[in-house]
Amino acid sequence: MALNSFQTSGNSPGDRDARCHVGLLGFGTVGAVLARRLTGADPVPPLVLTHIYDRRARDKRARESAPLNNLTWVEHFDDLLASDTDVIVEALSAGEPAVDYVRAALLAGKSVVTASRQVMAHHGPALLTLAERQGRQLRYEAAAGGAMPIVRALGDGLAGDRVLKIDAILNGTTNAVLTRMESDGCTMEEAIADACARGYAEADPSIDLDGTDAAAKLSILCALAFGLRVRPDAIDTRSSKGVSIDDLRRARLRGGVIRQVAHAAFARPKGVLTAWVAPIFVPDASPLARAYGPQNAAVVTCQHAGEMSMAGQGAGGDAIAVAMIADLRAIARDRAAIVPAPVLVEPHEINGFSEQTFAEAV
Template identity: 40%
Template sequence: MMRTRPLKVALLGCGVVGSEVARIMTTHADDLAARIGAPLELAGVAVRRPSKVREGIDPALITTDATALVKRGDIDVVVEVIGGIEPARTLITTAFEHGASVVSANKALLAEDGATLFAAAEKHGKDLYYEAAVAGAIPLLRPLRESLAGDKVNRVLGIVNGTTNFILDRMDSSGAGYSEALDEATALGYAEADPTADVEGFDAAAKAAILAGIAFHTRVRLDDVHREGLTEVTSADIASARRMGCTVKLLAICERAADGKSVTARVHPAMIPLSHPLASVREAYNAVFVEAEAAGQLMFYGPGAGGAPTASAVLGDLVAVCRNRLGESTGPGESAYTRLPVSSMAEVVTRYHISLDVADKPGVLAQVATVFAEHDVSIDTVRQQGRLDSEGLGGEASLVVVTHRAPDAALSGTVEALRKLDTVRGVASIMRVEGE
């Protein structure tokens, strides 16, 4: 039976994503009503620039007073797509206090202070859904939170930032340098005018915190995530990865320790074998590889950003929250019962690819190998190639060492000792090898 009274929705933000949410609510109104069991009504839209023309939205719905909008007692669901920490946090908690459930796409806020939002939602008996906060249109958080609720997730490995994947893909496929690939990403609209959040890994780190929290049922904050960007990745790194049968990706990696007593979350560039499913993820697409105890290996793939894909995830949450509203129930809230500590990067164990600039003379390799042995880092392969110096003479060489698995702390100690050798002119790059 269709309920005649509509469910009222307040929209906070009407940019690329918000305008698309409003458009879909209008153009698919009948379908959404049929799926929910009641019609939806856009009751208000909070914006910063009210004079801007917004096609398809009644100007009477536009307001600059977001606080007054979320305090209205007749609002059923608040959709927050303004981003940032404040005023989003205050607006969301105020919405709960005044009887509304919330759908959010705010990865930064959830990673920074999700605990406050979850506590407020629980206190007032309301829903907080946030599928759009990670990987755009890809159904990922709900499968982790609900479909795998009876399983034990041990690892989440993924490409969760389309901008950086586009840049690395261009560097690999066309031989472009980092700056050239970034310029192309900007021209195509994949990168913002200020790309720092993407290329320095902040965006991916926020998503990793959210993924780890859901996967391991523990609280993981943005500050807990080790973060490295891709600005130091060079064409030489890409070429070296290719020689190893690998490609380079910026990965978000969330792992449960082998003894089950801690977790880690990290974001950094890494070489992965071309045989791994993530290696084939091209352009600005996202993909996340989940390893669960009973379900085995699962992969989620699709567009990770953009107005329409993100709006799709928002509308999916909106339908679910409205159904709960009609049934006078709520969906799953925060699950943080394990209270596992988040280990530091120093405890992470993986393989490494180290490129050194060294003097091209006898005994150098032996010196380098001794340093690795002294720090209990086992060498898998070594490749040395002589080259000319700036004056066209010999005397220099490039030494590439690939290790077996070792703790990050041991590798850091090794690198520090290598830099002190007179025969080592410089450490050109250090990159982890993952996905094997």
């Protein structure tokens, strides 16, 4: 396979080949913020955005001013593939055939950064294997925890430990809805409308509230933390749609809150995974109770280092762009890195939600 120009020559400052040419797929909530960050007053060398692909590229370009409208905008994906971009950022709407674009980009010799949990949850292992075979990188920090760097934490930072358990808030939209109801006493419908207006919610927020979105993210984390291949639909999900203001008030009287929690615990000797997503009572003392608005949070329990927690914005263009730029910088920093694809096994058994695991969870 021919090396693209990014990888063929020197790295002296200002040299074309020291720069990392980026092509963007999708100029929507996330893509537009990312494009503005890369072309704005505070650029991120060596990243240089050169191409934008969008199905309404012509209209969108016309609305932009320099330097964005001076870039090359294309309405055909093949034009992006044929460009001299080194990395393609995939930021298409959820549910679009993004996996086909990611696969085609890797086959064309590009590295890829994606924000799509659907792509990674359903096709991650195969795509990571393809990336390794192609000598390219596929990075996906934004796909699991937004700006909360849990993919890095599980893949690198905690690689010296054994993860036993993850309890996390992985859906910023649902968290924004529940905490809005909690603070303002508004109805769920009003809280959903507010989340949509702020750009946190997907076109169809039901996949957020019913737990499908968090289950996809949890399956990505199960691969990283436990080396397990877990289909998102094998994870027991309970909807948050039925949570009422009365439920939130009762939780307050008990000294806690209600949060949509994604839980995974792996009993290694038996090969038994317990995994679920459900709206549950979380005591005030838990770090998860302190996640407000579109924040994500996680408590990871490890065999040797014990418990660690983290939190960060889980939704919104600014937050997702941060995670994607971190991935772009990682690729640009070590261009020739071959990232080995994970070797995953199936759990022997997957247990869902039960009162007992619930009591042990948070």
